[in-house]
Amino acid sequence: MGEEGGDGLSVTPAAEFPAPTPDEVRALRRVGERWGAARAAGRAAPLPVDPTLGRYRLRPAPSRFGRLTPIELFRVGEPDELVATERANLPGSRLGRGLARLRRTVFGPPLTSAAVLYERMRKLVALPVLSSDLLSSVAYGPEAMLTVLLLAGGGALALSLPLAAALVLLMVAVGVSYRQTIPAYPHGAGSYIVAGDNLGSLAGLAAAAGLMIDYVLTVAVSVSAGVRAVTSALPGLAGFTVPLGVLVIAALLAGNLRGVRTAGNLFVLPTYAFVVALLAVLGAGFHDAAGRGFAALPPPDVPAVEGLGLLLVLRAFSSGAVSMTGIEAVSNAVPAFRPPEWRNARTTLGWMVAMLVLLFAGITVLVHLDGLAPRPGQTLLSQLARASFPTGPWYALVQAATALILLLAANTAFNDFPRLLYFMARAGHAPRRFLHMGDRLAFSNGLVALCLPAAAVFVIFRGHTEALVPLYAVGVFLAFTLSQAGMVVHWRRERGRRWRRRLAVNAFGATVSGLVLATAAVAKFTEGAWVVVVAVPLLVLVFQRVQRHYRTLHRALALRPPPPAGAAPPEGEELPQQVRNLVVVPVARLNRASLRALAYAASLGQPTLAVHIAPEEGEADRFREQWEAWGDHLRLETIVSPYRAVVGPLAHYLEALHASRADLVLTVIVPEVVPRRRWHRPLHSRAEHRLRGALQALPGVVVTSVPVHLGE
């Protein structure tokens, strides 16, 4: 199904309108050939109005929307086309227009589809936008690793150096592995697509589920760590952790709903500031260390709580591995780069991994040299900054930059989560509404779908970073593993230039990722990883169910050649001559609304039946008298409903009619009084609403609402 999505794998608004397959076009032709008979009525008869709105004189008569200043809602495009202007998007109601204006003020004016190309990112903008997640991870990754090691006492901290070396190896391996993936999948090398393409749909869905959980947690963890950095600097705010975090998530949502480019600009400065600040800390720290001949200061003497076993080391390792979360951001976002997309993306990824390795290794080594250890009151990075800059404003600057980048790291997820949903929706694994680009060419639905669970997780965990970290690694490394395993299969199939070497690189990446995945899932199972272990299969199940529904829908709606005989299955009529109409008008009482409905029904020139539901015999007799007074122009059927229900008996009557002639299309014409003010609605019985609900389930019943507007 994904193949029909227009032009390959790029992101376009036209994905909501997939083109028909050649088979379908042939079926369309066959159906059309048999329309002949009805053509006269529809095509040949002149329309009573000019559908082009006068085409070159495009000032529609004054309307609700501007009685005094006629606004040009449409302009002429190509000779045969009308083009809606921005104004034509405004809703009709006053409340709706007010909301639309408010939204425009917050999110900016709408962008046309033609602007989609210009919303690409330069490398220097893409780097901060996509790397904030990855680089900010060093603000909590090393600390998470050391916190686990410290459980085995201060002496165990020395293990951080070999563990860090292993993690650097892992980073390089995964980074190189992803660098190979980008040119192979230039339209977006997300784990979902790579794994799905090469390992089958199930693997792709598992990768997608892992990534989705990862993105939600990225937002929650980054925001909680960022808020914590702020509250540790300003302890007075500590009581407001939860509302502060929710506010930050809302602000991020608003920023991203404005669109990609604007969001990028917002995030350039803090990321670069963080990198510069951290490099300064490292420089000053190593300068001091050089002053004492790189002699390591002794770590604090903390007593051991647990023995130094293999499980503890593995837990420390997988905790440290959260420093790598976000490395996949670039490969998902390839189409957001300026052309040549894949080359720019690959270069950006290279820079990012290099910077990550530099910062991560630098921090771990310097912590070791300075003899620091995690403390409850203060983050490790803050201790490091204090040690390097004991005086002056520099400490405050480092903390501010850290807080900012942590808050903004969440933004990576805002880029990738909706894009992932877009690809999934195009393949039918996610609701189609995630294909829709909002006013500002952002995937508004996907952004909202990210923020709601992220805010929920944040509130449930009361913003505690340490409680969220154990959930974190499993989803990411599941996606890493599947993606790289997929690339192994890819190289084996393609067998292009140097495929053996490439295969080996990806196989190595897949193996080490898989080891980290297994480590994280087992070692942290009871600490929270079980949530993810349970959630991934559940999500996969939902994705499959969604796809099954869309497949059914697609099969039901796909065009196929018409059957040779004239009769059609119920609801299968595709030719006007197959449609046998019976118009049914439920009439509660005779007033102008129902007379108008009757007149409308008769104007269609089809066989027409009026139905009256009476609560009592006497009322039925009275109604028939009125009907006679009116002239008995249409056939009337009275149904006495002694239990005073209206909707139920009417629905059952229509069903019985349909049962007696299954080929009939019953058109039920319901007069509907539309009050002008919203608060007037409860004053009406809204029986037509309930009737529509009841009739919706009936096959072969068409419901027509004839509105009467109150001009009050």
Next chain:
Amino acid sequence: MGEEGGDGLSVTPAAEFPAPTPDEVRALRRVGERWGAARAAGRAAPLPVDPTLGRYRLRPAPSRFGRLTPIELFRVGEPDELVATERANLPGSRLGRGLARLRRTVFGPPLTSAAVLYERMRKLVALPVLSSDLLSSVAYGPEAMLTVLLLAGGGALALSLPLAAALVLLMVAVGVSYRQTIPAYPHGAGSYIVAGDNLGSLAGLAAAAGLMIDYVLTVAVSVSAGVRAVTSALPGLAGFTVPLGVLVIAALLAGNLRGVRTAGNLFVLPTYAFVVALLAVLGAGFHDAAGRGFAALPPPDVPAVEGLGLLLVLRAFSSGAVSMTGIEAVSNAVPAFRPPEWRNARTTLGWMVAMLVLLFAGITVLVHLDGLAPRPGQTLLSQLARASFPTGPWYALVQAATALILLLAANTAFNDFPRLLYFMARAGHAPRRFLHMGDRLAFSNGLVALCLPAAAVFVIFRGHTEALVPLYAVGVFLAFTLSQAGMVVHWRRERGRRWRRRLAVNAFGATVSGLVLATAAVAKFTEGAWVVVVAVPLLVLVFQRVQRHYRTLHRALALRPPPPAGAAPPEGEELPQQVRNLVVVPVARLNRASLRALAYAASLGQPTLAVHIAPEEGEADRFREQWEAWGDHLRLETIVSPYRAVVGPLAHYLEALHASRADLVLTVIVPEVVPRRRWHRPLHSRAEHRLRGALQALPGVVVTSVPVHLGE
């Protein structure tokens, strides 16, 4: 408007179907005479199906509702009529049928409209049902009076005897006054109707507002006092006051939804038990007092908190007057009595007032003789019972009967509140849904409308009786005063037999009620009466607005003779030949659903226009190619919407079409995919829903939904 409601002032289900006025019938005839031309299409053409469902062979073909056991949903009534059976009320969906079955288990099977006559009350049943509110008031009325007097010290309690004498006079005056009212208004002598008839609509609405507040407070106060009686006997339940009270309100609602007669039977025993128990307490107490020669024991020596001023005495008087709440119940409920309604009602009222005077005077005098005073831990009635029955199970029995009648007193409001709303709805002062009789011939909507605010008040005041009492008297005495003032005007107009004497009686009643009203409003203003003083005018305003809306609706829908010329105003078409149709089919993509909508549109034989909204030029071109492949059978108009909105531009386009030919009726045919499972709905864009919402506001646009059911 109220006059057209069928048969006068009695309560019937047919009130929802008011008969047209003679003017309207004439207009109907005139309209009908001009239908001639269209008659051939509608009436003369044979229907493709038998609308009587075979009439004498009433087994509709197997359907969703019973493929194996064809249920007879309709039976034949008079020769020309179908009568829906009980089964035909069941909703179509499985969930809906389950809910309907559950409801039937709780509330009993539905009753036919014909059963409405049998749901009348005998006097011996009516007495407990209608008097529980009035009689139960003596459980808190005397205590409320003494509590205020006690503020001026123990010595001030002696004032209770003259105050009680004044209150007894008041009771008799109001009682006699109401006795005169009942035969004058045999169809229900509620204050709303009496005041409205004689003093004008505003006075009637003010009386109605006062009564409505009174009913809500009756429920809240009675339930809170009853729960308090239970919790003082079983202190372990004291922490559950609020949930217990809400549970009681819910149980009362359920009982009343079952219908009047059943509810009456539930309430016979406790009321009689309460009266007997109280008489026993009084008998034993007076016997003891006689033993000591009716010498009054000294009251407890409580120091004065306030001076014994006029204001305090007035407050005590108006607090004692809450003993009279509920006296109006009978006059509202006249139509619920068995015939002759007014005589039975008047007799019942006489009994009730006599019993009230007996109990109230007896309690006050005995309290004085026994030297009792209100105490925080125990109610006055409980002290009295303990003094009369120091040993044995009698005390427990008295307390139980008191608790029960207090809980059931709330039931009076359940009888009167919905009936008041029914009368108001018939006059157009309240939403018409309050005319509807539910399955069990109870006014279900009115019952729910009483319970929600009562439960809210109960929860807001945490079930504290003493906090609710100050709000109580104002509404009741407002209604009393207006009703009796109305009767004064009534007698002056009618001038029947002995009208002067009757006028004098009602004038006296009105004067003393008015004095109590003024006293209560002024003396208790700051204690909470201000809420009622503010709420009554607000409610009156709402009632007037509601009536204004219904007047507009009535004017808009009333039948009137057709204009002489052939043209009709927009939405004013009453003759088929006035309707100029243009069918518009929005087509998003060509699939079986949209082809079916196109076929349906063409089958109507009216001029037809297809509209496609494209997000981009390229997509528009592709769609036109498909349209050509299909055969270009209908005129197609493409609108490019560069901002990707669909609903807005389409609505504006239709509005522009309508603006260019205001006499056109635009029928918009929307294909609608109906998924079978509820959870599949979010997977569909529901654009047709939003489109319907946007089009609903447009004049002259008819919306037709062509459903396609997924058989998954």
